[in-house]
Amino acid sequence: MTLALPARRTLVAALTLAVVSGSAPASALPLGAVPFGTGLAEGPTGTWIVQTDPGTAQDVIDDLRGLGLGTSHEFDEVMEGFSLEATDAQIRALADLDDVLRVEAAVPTAISSSSETTTQRRPTWGLDRIDQVGLPLDGGFTYASSAGAGVRVYVVDTGVDPTHPDFTGRVTAGYSAIGDGVGADDCHGHGTHVAGSAASATYGVAKGATIVPVRVLGCDGRGDSSHVVAGANWILANHPAGTPGVVNMSLGGGVSSSMARAVDALTGAGLLVVAAAGNANGDACLTSPARVPAALTVGATASTDARSSFSNWGTCVDGFAPGSAITSTYPGGRYATMSGTSMAAPHAAGMAALLLQREPSLRPAALTERMLSAAHPVVADPGPGSPDVLLTTVQATPTPTAEPEPDPSADEPAPDEPAPAPGELPSAPEGLAATSVTSTSVTVAWGEPSAGADNVVGYRVQSGPAVGTWTAETVVPATARAHTLTGLTPATDVVVVVSALGPLEHAAAGEPITVRTSSLVAPGGPQTPRLTAVTTATLRVAWSPPAATADAASITGYTVQRSVDGRSWRTVTTTPARSATLTRLEAGTQHHVRVRANSAAGSSPWVAAGSAVTRARPSAPRSVRQVSRTPSSVSLTWAAPATSGDRVTDYRVEYSTNGRTWTRFRDPVTAARGVTVDALRPRTTYRVRITAIADGVTVGRSAQTTVRTSGARPSSAR
Structure with missing residues (x-):
């Protein structure tokens, strides 16, 4: 907007x-x-x-x-x-x-990976593919030992693990636009994998390049366009003059003119931006930054040179690179296999770094032209409007003719341990069923496949008006067993199918189900919410029910949230009543409160109840003194607390002979500032202290005062 x-x-x-x-x-x-x-x-x-x-x-x-x-x-x-x-x-x-x-x-952005990680590690075929014209693979990736040296590769992503042994000495200080205290480190894994494909020692294209992490996505792999702009702003302010560099953006979101300006500014500063095309099997021109003309937008291919089934296509795509089942670095010194245009983009970024190492003065337009001149028309089904272009290194070698086909991993540097065999490919997920249905959403759940469950790398959830007519597609992690479809139309049938994804583009679809959304809609918001009965530690909020409408679902309850800053909210209670008391609040603090109505068809918008400041906490009673005494009692008076003394509702009186063990004097609840403590021993010294009570909470205790009972009256002579 x-x-x-x-x-x-x-x-x-x-x-x-x-x-x-x-x-x-x-x-x-x-x-x-x-x-x-x-x-x-x-x-x-x-x-x-x-x-x-x-x-x-x-x-x-x-x-x-x-x-x-x-x-x-x-x-x-x-x-x-x-x-x-x-x-x-x-x-x-x-x-x-x-x-x-x-x-x-700001538009939401997220990683452009079509699946989460799997513990199965397979030697990558991508490096083998990019240094030759066509198939079959020749079993090697030829590169100069200083490949990419002196070139900075900015990884605009979830951060990078700088301790990975494949990056030793080549990860420099970066930047984080995410204020969670993690810094530029990677708490997700995506950014480390992307950096590895571009420039790691084992699986990277430019094995000598310097990696600069620019963290714009959080630990959940999500962020928004303001983070991307902040990251680009940092790059422009900190890139060393005269140093060649390339910016990799394996992320995507909705159309954003701010992201377009960020890409244009980076390009104008002499930095080529490589963008992932996206994984929706749709038009790349509908996402940013893939749609920006100045970016080199990269789609993904499989090991057969066919466009990956998930890869976006269209006139905004400039070329393709390996993106299915790519093995690369992962946080903690590990390696993982992932698929997506996020994996294709860093292959291209690494190729750009190779060229820049040899010709540091290349500007982005000339660099893009040089890369496209080394590409080859071998992509099967590139998609509507896409160029038939597979990006390769400038040193591409002719198609090998030797038979039989060499082992693709013959010259591939091995990870720390032998990689396991592929294992059994997963069968279809079982037991797909709808577990929750509203007027605009459907939640479905499923069980793991009966075969090959250990090799599942993710699940693809597709939905639409009919089988084969899918209008929405989402890939969820291998650990997921449920997914919620949102933005649906009331009283409408939706067909859902879930596929188990395995290595090398494997997908096993289960039986589709048809679910009808509810005809009822979520209720409107609660009416006239208001705050009452403010004390030092409590607030009471009350409201009236939403206005009744014929198609609104019955209300099942109300949710109340509070905030001290109006931005970060905490749920206080969910109740069927039309009022709630917020307790254990900090005294003298402003509290914001909001309420929403809940129903089987969904929840209403939040409605603000306003804000109120809890009463200040009274200070301690003052000037405790003894005014009279007998052999068994002492009479005491004291002054009210200097702060908020009028809010005190009771005083607690305690006495002790040693200052360690205290006895509470039981007297009626009263705000009176005097009392006679009886049942004491004659000629005994006591310590007394007075505690103020306000709104049922202990708020302040006086200093100790020493008192003494008098001696017993002598008996009369007989």
């Missing part, structure tokens, strides 16, 4: 107008409350990329911070601007600023 920008105003004016346009009267909106006012900060937040006029980004950022909004990333190379988390209302107000050129919603 990119917002068109009309005539613009100042920040305060824009935000104030957005607030006033909500339900509250303008007079009820003090300026200091603008960032969290009605109709502005309420509702879900998203990540947005903002481009400003040259030289104005810092002024806009300073204004935002003054109004309670911060930035996620700040850009000065790809563009002038920043990214931030904001609601739709906040971002529309921001779009009205005089200094804002463009506002774009």
Whole structure:
């Protein structure tokens, strides 16, 4: 989503107008409350990329911070601007600023791998394939011992494990746009595998290149376009002048003009961007960065030179490279086999590094032309609009004629251990069934194949209106046993089939099932949510049920969440009631609360109940003193706590003779500041302490005070 920008105003004016346009009267909106006012900060937040006029980004950022909004990333190379988390209302107000050129919603990005890893490791055929014109393979990959030396390969991905023995001394300090404390290391595995195909000592094309990790995807393999832009911005700011380099992006998401500007900026700086075409068996022009003309977009082939079944195609594809069942490096000093255009792209990036090592002055356009001139028309079924182009190294050798075909692994460097045999290929998954159905989603579950289960590398879930007419396709890990289809139409049949994926493009499809989505729809949001009964440690929220509609499913309960910053939410309770009490809250702290209604057809949007500040915690009682005594009692008084003393509901009185063992004096619950403690021993010294109680919680304890009972009255003479 990119917002068109009309005539613009100042920040305060824009935000104030957005607030006033909500339900509250303008007079009820003090300026200091603008960032969290009605109709502005309420509702879900998203990540947005903002481009400003040259030289104005810092002024806009300073204004935002003054109004309670911060930035996620700040850009000065790809563009002038920043990214931030904001609601739709906040971002529309921001779009009205005089200094804002463009506002774009960040699109989700993820790794472009068609399957997760498997523990079965097979020697790669990809290196063997790229140094010759055609099949059969000749059993070797010829390269210079310094291949790629002096060239930087930027791996824009999930990070790279710098300790892998195949990278020794060649992984330099990188960058992370993911603020989870992991840094540029790889907690997923995808980035290390990609880096290995490009430049590892065992399975890499450019075995002497320097690897620079640029982490833009999290431990789950996901991120968004703002992370990619931040990564590109870092590369532009830190790439050494005069050093040849290539940028590998084995990732993809929806169409994003911000990612296009990032690719163009990198290209303009002399860095070729190699992009994975994507794994949806669809048009690569529908994804970014694959669709960007300046990028070298790479599809995947199998060992037969046929386009991989998952590989995207189309006019945005520039060429193909090996991408099915590719063995490469994996975190922890291991090796793994993965499939995807993510594996094809680093083969091409490595080829680019080989050329740049020999001719460092090649610009991206000339480098692309040189690579395509060494390609060959051998790809079977490249797909509609795709070029029949298999990328190879410039030193391509003629097709071998010797028979029989040599062993593909004859000259392949071996991993640390012998690779196991392929084993039994998996049969189809069993027991496919729908486990949850709503008006817009279906969850299906299945069991593992009866044969070859140990060799499953993933499961492909396809759905559509009829068998063979698949409109959606997803590959899930080998450990998955369920998947949820979303975005469906109510009261509609959907056909689902699940296939077990094995090595070398193997796929075994199970029996399809037909599921009908519910005709009922999710309810609307709860009405008039409100916060009441605020104490030092509790809040009470109440609401009315959603407005009734004929096609809304019956409500099964409500979910309540709270947040201290309005961004990170925690579920407090799910209840059938229309109220809830939030307990164990921190005193003197602002708490945001939201509620949604749940049903068998799905959940309503979140509805904000507002925010409230819990009462400040009272301090300790003061000035405890003894005012009178008898042989068996002492009378005490004290002053209320200096802070929030009026909120004290009771005082607890304790006494001790040694300061270690304390006895509580049982008296009625009262806020009175005096008491007579009885049942004491005569002529005895005691230590006393007073504890304040507020809202049922201990909040402050006085210092100890020493008191003493008097002596016993002498008896009369007889």
